[in-house]
Amino acid sequence: MYLNKFQKNNPKSIQKNKSKRIIALTLATVVVSASGCLAAPELESVEPGSETVDEGEDEVITAPPKRITDFTMFIATTGEELSEDNEIRELIAEKTGVRLEEKWITKENTSIEAVEKMIESGDLPDFVDGLDGMKDFYDAGLLVPWDEYLDKYPNLKELYTDEEWELFRQEDGHIYWANVFGNIYGEDKTKYHNAEAFWIQVKVLEYFDYPEITTLDEYFDILEKYYEENKFIVNNQGEIIDIIPYTALCDDWRYFCIENAPNFLDGYMNDGTISVNTKDYDTPTVISYDNTPTAKRYLAKLNDFYQKGLMDKDFDTRTYEEYIELLKTGAVLGMCDQFWNFGYALSENGDDQKLCEPGCQYVPLGLTIDEDMPQYWYVRENAINYSSGIAVTTACENPELAFYFLNAMLDQEIHDYRFWGIEGEDYLIDENGLYYRNDEMRERCEDEEYKKSHFCQYSYLPQWIGTSRDNINAMQPYQQSGEYLETLAIPLAQCFRAYDVGGYVEMIGSEEVEIPEWFPLYNFSSHLYESPGGLAYKQMTDCKHEWIPKVVKAQNFESAWKKYMKAYDACKPEDYIEEMQNKLDKKDYSFIS
Numbered sequence: 001m002y003l004n005k006f007q008k009n010n011p012k013s014i015q016k017n018k019s020k021r022i023i024a025l026t027l028a029t030v031v032v033s034a035s036g037c038l039a040a041p042e043l044e045s046v047e048p049g050s051e052t053v054d055e056g057e058d059e060v061i062t063a064p065p066k067r068i069t070d071f072t073m074f075i076a077t078t079g080e081e082l083s084e085d086n087e088i089r090e091l092i093a094e095k096t097g098v099r100l101e102e103k104w105i106t107k108e109n110t111s112i113e114a115v116e117k118m119i120e121s122g123d124l125p126d127f128v129d130g131l132d133g134m135k136d137f138y139d140a141g142l143l144v145p146w147d148e149y150l151d152k153y154p155n156l157k158e159l160y161t162d163e164e165w166e167l168f169r170q171e172d173g174h175i176y177w178a179n180v181f182g183n184i185y186g187e188d189k190t191k192y193h194n195a196e197a198f199w200i201q202v203k204v205l206e207y208f209d210y211p212e213i214t215t216l217d218e219y220f221d222i223l224e225k226y227y228e229e230n231k232f233i234v235n236n237q238g239e240i241i242d243i244i245p246y247t248a249l250c251d252d253w254r255y256f257c258i259e260n261a262p263n264f265l266d267g268y269m270n271d272g273t274i275s276v277n278t279k280d281y282d283t284p285t286v287i288s289y290d291n292t293p294t295a296k297r298y299l300a301k302l303n304d305f306y307q308k309g310l311m312d313k314d315f316d317t318r319t320y321e322e323y324i325e326l327l328k329t330g331a332v333l334g335m336c337d338q339f340w341n342f343g344y345a346l347s348e349n350g351d352d353q354k355l356c357e358p359g360c361q362y363v364p365l366g367l368t369i370d371e372d373m374p375q376y377w378y379v380r381e382n383a384i385n386y387s388s389g390i391a392v393t394t395a396c397e398n399p400e401l402a403f404y405f406l407n408a409m410l411d412q413e414i415h416d417y418r419f420w421g422i423e424g425e426d427y428l429i430d431e432n433g434l435y436y437r438n439d440e441m442r443e444r445c446e447d448e449e450y451k452k453s454h455f456c457q458y459s460y461l462p463q464w465i466g467t468s469r470d471n472i473n474a475m476q477p478y479q480q481s482g483e484y485l486e487t488l489a490i491p492l493a494q495c496f497r498a499y500d501v502g503g504y505v506e507m508i509g510s511e512e513v514e515i516p517e518w519f520p521l522y523n524f525s526s527h528l529y530e531s532p533g534g535l536a537y538k539q540m541t542d543c544k545h546e547w548i549p550k551v552v553k554a555q556n557f558e559s560a561w562k563k564y565m566k567a568y569d570a571c572k573p574e575d576y577i578e579e580m581q582n583k584l585d586k587k588d589y590s591f592i593s
Contacts, residue, residue: 060152070099075460076130080452098401127390127392134391168386183464184466187466187467189475204222205495205498215369233330233358246311246312256338258549259548267375267376269513274521327342330360343362359492364507375510409458415464418458433470442487518589525537534576536573544568547563
C-alpha cells in the first residue's frame with residue numbers, strides 16, 4: 001500500500017559541505033565606494049602594462065585604474081566568443097578597469113595540441129586555463145606565483161581554506177593556479193543530482209498521486225502496477241510505442257549502471273567498486289558489495305522482472321547509443337544510472353521528442369533495500385580538481401592588476417552582473433529582496449544572440465555558487481528555487497511541488513554527512529595495476545561484466561547465482577579488499593589530489 005506524500009514526511013535533508021566551506025557573510029570587499037559598490041570613474045582603453053601601479057611590497061590596488069586595460073585569456077576547450085560590443089563586458093570594464101577577451105580552441109585542435117603549440121611559440125595570453133595542460137605551462141616556467149597576492153586580495157583568498165590552498169602548491173613551493181568551479185558561499189543551493197539514482201518518470205508518480213517510494217520493492221512494485229494499466233505511449237508523430245517498465249545499461253565501462261546498486265541500497269556512499277563501512281569513523285572497513293545479501297536480493301528482483309517480461313529484453317546487448325535512443329522515445333519508465341550518463345544526452349533534443357509534455361522526464365529516488373535506512377545517493381563532494389585552473393602567465397605585464405581583476409570578479413556587485421545581468425533588464429527584485437525574472441526576461445535570457453551581445457559570465461574566472469552575501473539570493477540563477485522551477489517542464493515542476501522540494505537534490509532526500517578524508521576511494525582503485533589487488537580488481541570487473549546479465553536472464557536464479565559466486569571467488573577479491581584496506585589503515589590519502 002502506498003502512502004501519499006502528505007501522509008508521511010518526505011525526507012528533505014540536503015547534503016551540505018559541512019567540513020570547511022561555510023563562509024561567514026561579513027566579508028568587506030577591498031574595492032568599494034561609499035555606497036558599497038565598485039567605483040566607476042570615466043575610463044579609456046590602453047594596452048596592458050601602459051599604466052603601471054607604483055606600490056611597495058605590501059600595497060594593493062584599492063580602486064579601478066583610471067584607464068581600461070585590455071587583457072586576454074586562453075581556455076583549452078571550445079567555447080563561444082562574445083560580441084565585440086558586449087554590454088555587460090563593457091560595464092564590468094568600467095567598474096574594474098579591465099576588459100578581458102576570451103580565446104577558445106577550435107574544433108580542429110585538441111586541448112593538448114593547443115597547449116603544446118602555445119608553449120612552443122611563446123605567444124602567451126595574460127591568463128590561461130590549460131585544463132589538463134597546466135602542468136606543461138608550469139614545467140616551462142610560464143606562470144606567475146599566486147603566493148604574494150593571496151593575502152593582498154581577500155576575495156581570492158577565501159575561495160579555499162588554508163589547507164585547500166596547500167593542495168594547489170607545486171614542487172617548487174608555490175601556488176600557480178586555482179580551480180574556479182564548485183566553490184560554495186554560504187548555504188549549498190544545488191538543485192541538480194548529477195550522480196546515481198533509481199530514476200522514474202514523473203507521470204508514474206502523478207498516476208498514483210505522488211506516493212512515497214523509499215525501498216527497492218516499492219519502486220519495482222509501482223512500475224509493475226503502472227504497466228498493468230498503461231501498455232503503450234503515442235509519440236509526437238502519432239506512432240504507438242510499447243512501454244518498457246525497466247532497463248539497465250551493460251555496455252563496456254558503463255555497466256556500473258547495473259552492477260553497483262547494492263552499494264547504495266545498503267546505505268553506503270559511492271566509493272567506487274567497494275563499500276566502506278564507517279560505523280567506527282576512525283577505523284573504516286572496506287567490504288565488497290558484490291556478494292552481500294542485498295546484492296542477491298537486488299539481482300533476484302531484476303531476474304523476476306525479466307522473467308515477467310517487464311524488463312527490456314535487449315538490455316544486455318544494447319550499446320550506449322542505442323540505450324540513449326531508447327530513453328529518448330519516452331517508453332522506459334525507470335532505470336538506475338548516473339544523471340551525467342543520460343540526462344544531458346536526453347536534453348539535447350528532448351523538445352523534439354516532446355518528452356516533457358506527457359511527463360516522461362525522470363526524477364531520482366534514493367532507495368534502500370529495507371525501510372527506514374539512511375542513504376547517501378547524493379553526497380556533496382569536496383571534489384576540487386587541484387591539477388588545473390586559471391593562472392596568470394609571465395607574459396602579463398601587470399600581474400598586480402591581473403590579480404586585482406580576479407579579486408574583483410568575486411565582488412558581489414560584479415558577480416551579480418556576470419550571472420544575473422542588469423537589474424530591471426534581466427531580473428527584478430521583489431519586496432523581500434528576492435531576485436526573479438518574468439516570462440519575457442526568461443525567454444530573452446535563453447536567446448543565443450542576446451547572450452552573446454549582452455551577457456558576460458567570464459565562465460572560467462573565479463566564481464561562487466551557493467548563497468549571495470545578502471543571505472537571500474542564490475549566487476547564480478539556476479540555483480534560485482523560484483527561477484529554477486519556472487524553467488522546468490510543467491509535469492516536472494508539478495512533481496517537485498507535490499513533494500514540497502526545490503529540485504532533484506531534495507527529491508532524493510539523502511542524509512547529511514561529513515565527507516571522509518579518503519572519499520572517494522575509487523581515486524585509488526582506478527590506479528591499481530600489476531599488484532595482486534590490481535589483478536584481482538581487473539578479474540572481478542570482467543567477471544561481473546560477464547555474469548550479472550546471465551544471472552538476470554537465468555531461468556533458474558539460484559543456480560545462476562551460485563555459479564556467479566564461484567567465478568567471483570576465483571578472482572581472489574580478498575586481495576583487492578586487502579589492498580584497499582591497507583590504504584585506509586595507513587591513512588595515506590595522497591591519491592585524492
